[in-house]
Amino acid sequence: MEILHNLFLGFQEIFLLENLLYCFVGVFIGTLIGVLPGIGPVGAMSLLLPATYKVSPLASVIMLAGIYYGAMYGGSTTSILVNIPGEAASVVTCLDGYQMARQGRAGPALGIAAFGSFIAGSLALVGLMLVAPPLASIALRFGPPEYFSLMCLGLTILIYLASGSIIRAIMMAAFGVIIGCIGQDPETGSSRFVFGIPDLLDGIGLAPFVMGLFGISEVFLNIEQSLKERNILSTKIKGLLPNWQDWKDSIKPILRGSVLGFFLGILPGGGAVISSFASYAVEKKVSKHPEKFGKGAIEGVAGPESANNAASEGAFVPLLTLGIPPNVVMALLLGALMIHGITPGPLLIPKHPEIFWGVIASMYLGNAMLLVLNLPLIGMWVQVLKVPYKILFPLILLFCLIGAYSINNSTFDVAIMLVFGVLGYLMRKYKFEGAPMVLAFVLGPMLENSLRQSLLLSDGSFLIFFTRPISAGGMIVTFLMLISCIIPTLRRKREVIPTEER
Amino acid sequence: MKIHHRAGSIFWLAVGIYTAISAYRLGLGSFRQPGPGFIFFLMALLLTILSAIDLGSTFTGKSKPDKDKRDEPLWLGVRWQKVLLVLVGISVYIYVFNFLGFLFSTFLLMIFLFKAVEPTKWWVSILASVITILISYGIFKLWLKVPFPSGFMGF
Numbered sequence: 001m002e003i004l005h006n007l008f009l010g011f012q013e014i015f016l017l018e019n020l021l022y023c024f025v026g027v028f029i030g031t032l033i034g035v036l037p038g039i040g041p042v043g044a045m046s047l048l049l050p051a052t053y054k055v056s057p058l059a060s061v062i063m064l065a066g067i068y069y070g071a072m073y074g075g076s077t078t079s080i081l082v083n084i085p086g087e088a089a090s091v092v093t094c095l096d097g098y099q100m101a102r103q104g105r106a107g108p109a110l111g112i113a114a115f116g117s118f119i120a121g122s123l124a125l126v127g128l129m130l131v132a133p134p135l136a137s138i139a140l141r142f143g144p145p146e147y148f149s150l151m152c153l154g155l156t157i158l159i160y161l162a163s164g165s166i167i168r169a170i171m172m173a174a175f176g177v178i179i180g181c182i183g184q185d186p187e188t189g190s191s192r193f194v195f196g197i198p199d200l201l202d203g204i205g206l207a208p209f210v211m212g213l214f215g216i217s218e219v220f221l222n223i224e225q226s227l228k229e230r231n232i233l234s235t236k237i238k239g240l241l242p243n244w245q246d247w248k249d250s251i252k253p254i255l256r257g258s259v260l261g262f263f264l265g266i267l268p269g270g271g272a273v274i275s276s277f278a279s280y281a282v283e284k285k286v287s288k289h290p291e292k293f294g295k296g297a298i299e300g301v302a303g304p305e306s307a308n309n310a311a312s313e314g315a316f317v318p319l320l321t322l323g324i325p326p327n328v329v330m331a332l333l334l335g336a337l338m339i340h341g342i343t344p345g346p347l348l349i350p351k352h353p354e355i356f357w358g359v360i361a362s363m364y365l366g367n368a369m370l371l372v373l374n375l376p377l378i379g380m381w382v383q384v385l386k387v388p389y390k391i392l393f394p395l396i397l398l399f400c401l402i403g404a405y406s407i408n409n410s411t412f413d414v415a416i417m418l419v420f421g422v423l424g425y426l427m428r429k430y431k432f433e434g435a436p437m438v439l440a441f442v443l444g445p446m447l448e449n450s451l452r453q454s455l456l457l458s459d460g461s462f463l464i465f466f467t468r469p470i471s472a473g474g475m476i477v478t479f480l481m482l483i484s485c486i487i488p489t490l491r492r493k494r495e496v497i498p499t500e501e502r
Numbered sequence: 503m504k505i506h507h508r509a510g511s512i513f514w515l516a517v518g519i520y521t522a523i524s525a526y527r528l529g530l531g532s533f534r535q536p537g538p539g540f541i542f543f544l545m546a547l548l549l550t551i552l553s554a555i556d557l558g559s560t561f562t563g564k565s566k567p568d569k570d571k572r573d574e575p576l577w578l579g580v581r582w583q584k585v586l587l588v589l590v591g592i593s594v595y596i597y598v599f600n601f602l603g604f605l606f607s608t609f610l611l612m613i614f615l616f617k618a619v620e621p622t623k624w625w626v627s628i629l630a631s632v633i634t635i636l637i638s639y640g641i642f643k644l645w646l647k648v649p650f651p652s653g654f655m656g657f
Contacts, residue, residue, distance in 0.1 A: 054646050167559075171514055171552045174545040178521055185538035192528055192538055193521075223588060223619050224580040390622060394615035395634060398608065401592070402638055406648040411596050418592055425585070429576050430510040448541040460533030 003129055010357030014365055019059050023362045026063035027369050030070015034090070035078055035381045036392065041071035042438075043218055045332045046210035047396070050403040057340035058355050062362040064336055068329050069121060069312045069363065072272060073370045076113040076305050077381050080106055089272035089308040092280045096293065096300030103296050108242045112250050112298055113305040114374045115242065120258040120306035121367040124313035125360060127262045132349070132356070136321040139346035144453035145464050147324075149474030151443050151450070154324050156478045157267065159436050166485045169436045172427075176437035179204055180444025187452070199412040206335040208404045208417035209441060213434045215400045216421025219393050221428060242298070250302035253283050257306030264307070265314025267326065272308035272315075279307035313363060319344055320356055324443075328435050331442040504560045506576050511557035518550030584619050591618060603653020604643075608635050 013019060033044040045067050052060030075090030080097035093113065100109040142150075159169040182193045183203030194200040242250065260282065261275040283303040284293045293300050318326045323345030325331040337344050342352060349356045374381070404417040424434055440447075458464035466472045524539075525546055531537025595611045602610075612631035616622045622630075642648040 051646060165556070167552050167556050168510075171549050171556070174549040174552070175514070175517065177545045178542055178549070181541055188538050190528070190538045192542065193524065220585045220588070224582055224585050390616070390620035391630060393619070394612055394630075397588075397592070397615060398612065398634060398638060401595070401611075402642050402648070405599075405650075406642055406646065409649055411599050414596050414599075418589070418596065422589065430506060432510060444541075451541065452536050455533055455536055460535075462533075 003133075006353060006357045007129070007361060009353060010359075010361030013058060013354050013358035014062070014361040018056065019062055019358065019362065020365075022055065022059040022063040023066055023366050024369055026066020027070035027073075027366045027373060028066075029063075030067040030072075031074035031370065031373055031381065032384065033067065034071035034074020034076075035384050036387075041068050042210065042328055042332065043214040043396075044071065045329065046207060047215050047399050047403055049207040049210070049332065049336060050407045052336050053339060053407065057337060057342050057352075058358045060336050060340065061333060061355065061359055062366075064333055065316075065359060065363065066366050068333075069309060069366065070370055070373075072305075072309050072312050073114065073117050073374050074381065075308075076117070076301075077110065077374070077378070078385060080109045080113065080301070081382065082385060089276050089312075090305075091273070092276045092304045093301055095280070096295070096297050099294070099296035100298065100301065105296065108246050108298065109301050110378055111375065112242045112246060112302045114371055116250065116254045116257070116302045116306040117309040118367050118371050119254050120261060120310040121313060121363065121370075123255075123258040124262045124265070124310035125363055125367075127310075128313055128316055129360060131266070132317050132321050135317065136346045136349050139322050142322070142346070142470065143468070144450040144457065145468050145471040146474070147322075148447065148450040148454055149465055149471040149478065150322060150324055151447050152478045153474045154318075154326060155436065155440055155443065156481050158327065158439050160481050160485065164431050164433065168432050172433055173436040173440040176440025177444040177447060179209070180441040181448055186445075186449065197412075199408075199410065203445075204416060204441075205407055205413055206332070206339075206442065207407055208413045209420050210332065210438055211400050211404055212417040212420025212422075213424035213427075213438065215396065216417060217424030217428060217434075219396055219400075220421065220425040222389060223393060246298050249298050253279070253299045253303035254306040256282060256286075257303040258310045261307030261310030262314040265311030265326070266317045272311045275307040275311035276304035279303040316359070320348055320359070321346060323348070323446075325439065328438045331439050335442055508557060508560050511553050511560070514549060514553040515557060518546050518548075518553055521546035522550055587618050588615065591615065600651045601654060603655060604650035605635060605639070606653060606655065608638070 014023065029044060029048065030041065033041060045064050048063065048067065052063060055063075072089055076093050076097065079090040079093035080101050083094050083098040097109045097113065100106065155173050159166060159173055178193075180203075182200060184191055184201055191201060257275075257279040260279050261272070264275040264278060265272070280293075280300060280303060283299045284290045287293065287297070287299060289297070312329075315326050315330050318324050319330045319334060323334070323343060325334045334344055337355075342348070342355065400417060400421075401414055404414045405411065407413050427434060454464050455462075464471070465475050522543055525542035526539060528539030528542065529537035530540050530543055591611060591614045595607055599607050601607075609631055612634055613627050616627035616630055617624075639650075643650055
């Protein structure tokens, strides 16, 4: 009963006009971003981060969350119609979705992707409602050593899942912590790495940092290639409602994808990309006709599309209950909340129930909005696909520039963004990953605080991380994962895991 | 193309060494009471050691460059000059932003961006620039109340 009462409280919040508007804006922009190749959900969220400073904390999280799960919906459209995934979590949808479109079944493919996402999103919300409050009450007993080891674990899993060299991923995480801690020392007040620039005393802002690293660098990478027009299937899309046979084939993959995605989303470092690939692998394994996969099997669309949506909502569990973002997207949400003076963690639900339950209610409503946006308006999204990149990139750049300026009304933030844009561009060219750096950047100050507090508690002994059960568990798993990267067989397996959203 | 791999490692090695020295100067404190440079030093040490290992792997042949995309030439066959052009354009924009004001400097930047990378007709560039500026002015100045500079011309 308490859950229903709290959910009612959440709906009271979401039905305020401002929150409704930001929910719609979020899912709308999310769909748009998902449809447009060349900018991913992380880039879009970072672009709009400054805009959220002026609104209430709940409205800002509602909008950013909407962008994230909206992009999961929209990403399927380009995968199916153009064979280009709008964002990383839709890569696997290309395999069967595009084949269905070529066989004249683009409508059912788009339809089942939208319905599957809706069902999975709704089921994942039930999971979030049931799992988060008890987990938060357990987390109340956590001290600095537990937090330190959990943050190390989160970072290590992200590093483990990073594509390419693990050494380079750890290097980027280390650099992320360094730049995350720039500014005044919270204990002594001494300035650290500010180079005599007063603007740096408060540290490097999250928004200019991520906008540069993901937004600007993405544009740079795109304009160094020839800006070719995309080929879009010219056949008329008809029959968006899947038929009885389509539903019969899809319902089990949708349910399996929902459960799998939700639990993979909860794991630190896990996320929508991993879950969509895992769901595809599971569906192919359990199917009576695995040979149909890759040739237009509707199960290959329904399962992964459901899984990536469920995962995007499962990822809220560690953020809202422990205050630890499991991936970069959640790190941005954490940053957005902290800017408003709200620290996500075990005390979030008792102290700010309106935020937790408001976000949950907004996702129910957002999922419904997405269904309306994605099915009847599919023709509009197809038109958006035709916008040439030479028109699009100046707009993206301008939004980044104005967005960075509006944070402190200073061109210093714009310059910072440009510096990280160049760094991000070079990093991508030289195969260094940005995701571990961003997560480490956000976790850096918390990591430093919990390390210092733990050492103070233990009188300088690092053994404190191994004498408390939860902390010891986290540290042991962290070390095991790092060691496993050295073992050749496991290393090879790691290398085939797809890249996490960047 | 091990040279690219090495260049990346050397860059981070230099960053690591510089940070470690600066962090040491900030004060490391003790394990009982870590100082302001403690976390920086730890991370810089990690960065330095790992970038040295990464660099070393290019000499010992463990980096498997032939199986890796690192083997691709990074600057051949791509239009890096366009990137540089856009970078210079934005840098100038940041420099003159307060002096020229939001409307005028942004108009010039948009025309530049529409024309610089791909050939676009003048009327398309001007129209797109005007529409973009009006929309962004509406969103940021009128709705979100961002105080843009007026510039020397007063608008």
